[in-house]
Amino acid sequence: MSDIELIIERIELRGHRITEGRRRVIQAVLKQPSHFTVEDVLQSTRRVGRATVFRTMRLLLDLNIVCRVLLDGGNLHYRISSRGHHHHLVCNDCGRVEDFTGCDVEPLVQALAAAMKYEIDGHWLEVYGRCEACRLLRSGRPESQTTQVLSQ
Amino acid sequence: MSDIELIIERIELRGHRITEGRRRVIQAVLKQPSHFTVEDVLQSTRRVGRATVFRTMRLLLDLNIVCRVLLDGGNLHYRISSRGHHHHLVCNDCGRVEDFTGCDVEPLVQALAAAMKYEIDGHWLEVYGRCEACRLLRSGRPESQTTQVLSQ
DNA sequence: CATAGTATTGACACCAAGTCTCAATGTCAA
DNA sequence: TTGACATTGAGACTTGGTGTCAATACTATG
Ligand SMILES: [Mn+2]
Ligand SMILES: [Mn+2]
Ligand SMILES: [Zn+2]
Ligand SMILES: [Zn+2]
Numbered sequence: 001m002s003d004i005e006l007i008i009e010r011i012e013l014r015g016h017r018i019t020e021g022r023r024r025v026i027q028a029v030l031k032q033p034s035h036f037t038v039e040d041v042l043q044s045t046r047r048v049g050r051a052t053v054f055r056t057m058r059l060l061l062d063l064n065i066v067c068r069v070l071l072d073g074g075n076l077h078y079r080i081s082s083r084g085h086h087h088h089l090v091c092n093d094c095g096r097v098e099d100f101t102g103c104d105v106e107p108l109v110q111a112l113a114a115a116m117k118y119e120i121d122g123h124w125l126e127v128y129g130r131c132e133a134c135r136l137l138r139s140g141r142p143e144s145q146t147t148q149v150l151s152q
Numbered sequence: 153m154s155d156i157e158l159i160i161e162r163i164e165l166r167g168h169r170i171t172e173g174r175r176r177v178i179q180a181v182l183k184q185p186s187h188f189t190v191e192d193v194l195q196s197t198r199r200v201g202r203a204t205v206f207r208t209m210r211l212l213l214d215l216n217i218v219c220r221v222l223l224d225g226g227n228l229h230y231r232i233s234s235r236g237h238h239h240h241l242v243c244n245d246c247g248r249v250e251d252f253t254g255c256d257v258e259p260l261v262q263a264l265a266a267a268m269k270y271e272i273d274g275h276w277l278e279v280y281g282r283c284e285a286c287r288l289l290r291s292g293r294p295e296s297q298t299t300q301v302l303s304q
Numbered sequence: 305c306a307t308a309g310t311a312t313t314g315a316c317a318c319c320a321a322g323t324c325t326c327a328a329t330g331t332c333a334a
Numbered sequence: 335t336t337g338a339c340a341t342t343g344a345g346a347c348t349t350g351g352t353g354t355c356a357a358t359a360c361t362a363t364g
Contacts, residue, residue, distance in 0.1 A: 052312080123277065169330080313358070320349100
């Protein structure tokens with residue numbers, strides 16, 4: 001079964017209707033790179049209203065079909081995510097993102113919570129750096145030090 | 153020396169001029185609760201332009217005089233922060249925030265980075281839950297379960 | 305098949321958060 | 335005191351997102 005059909009099925013299971021607009025938005029989402037904004041999705045969907053695109057993105061977020069990535073600098077982007085709770089390792093140069101789940105931050109969080117007498121609901125962790133490719137590019141080709149593939 | 157004079161001094165040290173507008177914005181920031189938006193600051197400063205308030209907030213952020221807190225749900229708020237790198241434990245009910253530095257997440261982050269061959273620049277960690285006061289309120293007075301002091 | 309009852313849509317106004325421009329003004333070191 | 339230059343404010347603009355509401359599309363049921 002194709003990616004889109006699997007997503008459609010999950011939406012149906014939650015009691016939502018399958019419409020042509022939703023199908024188009026999902027198709028656009030599936031074509032995006034590593035991470036993207038709703039504006040990006042909007043620009044690659046035709047014949048779907050702005051509000052519907054935003055509503056569909058919210059639906060996908062609720063269903064954990066996409067997640068949000070907090071970029072270094074505070075911008076929230078969207079990203080396809082099959083898993084539930086996970087974190088991101090973001091390359092600040094090229095925008096590449098790696099998901100990770102084995103972060104073992106939960107015990108630390110629990111200890112902290114006990115000390116503070118908080119009951120914990122959840123946490124958010126993002127890690128920023130430079131991927132191997134970008135690092136090699138920098139050290140090997142000093143003239144390209146200002147290369148910045150990711151805009152913004 | 154008062155809080156405001158200390159901040160003024162740090163701004164001067166970085167080669168910025170001290171103006172009445174900046175003084176007013178800082179005074180407003182110092183009067184805010186646990187966390188706030190620029191809009192909140194704007195509403196408690198008179199005779200200072202909107203752009204100047206935003207520019208001053210950015211200056212304070214650059215100087216680590218304020219930091220940003222990512223609330224559960226994705227809103228970024230501002231917060232006074234004397235320390236450099238630190239994290240937040242946020243009560244989702246009353247909006248209380250505790251800073252913490254002893255998070256020991258660095259070793260985990262380094263291990264992850266080594267596995268992924270990333271060079272690490274930094275990380276972002278926020279923890280969400282319910283503070284003791286809010287927890288007691290909930291369990292002891294079931295009729296106030298929907299109490300939500302923090303708007304939004 | 306008809307149709308009623310929801311769910312969804314899209315146009316559009318609105319909102320929140322922030323940036324940009326540029327002429328006018330303020331600050332401070334000399 | 336004054337000149338260089340940093341800062342300001344009004345307001346237009348941008349980006350990301352929500353609320354309204356009449357029109358349209360699904361779908362279950364008879
Ligand atoms: Mn985790
Ligand atoms: Mn840390
Ligand atoms: Zn990279
Ligand atoms: Zn609380």
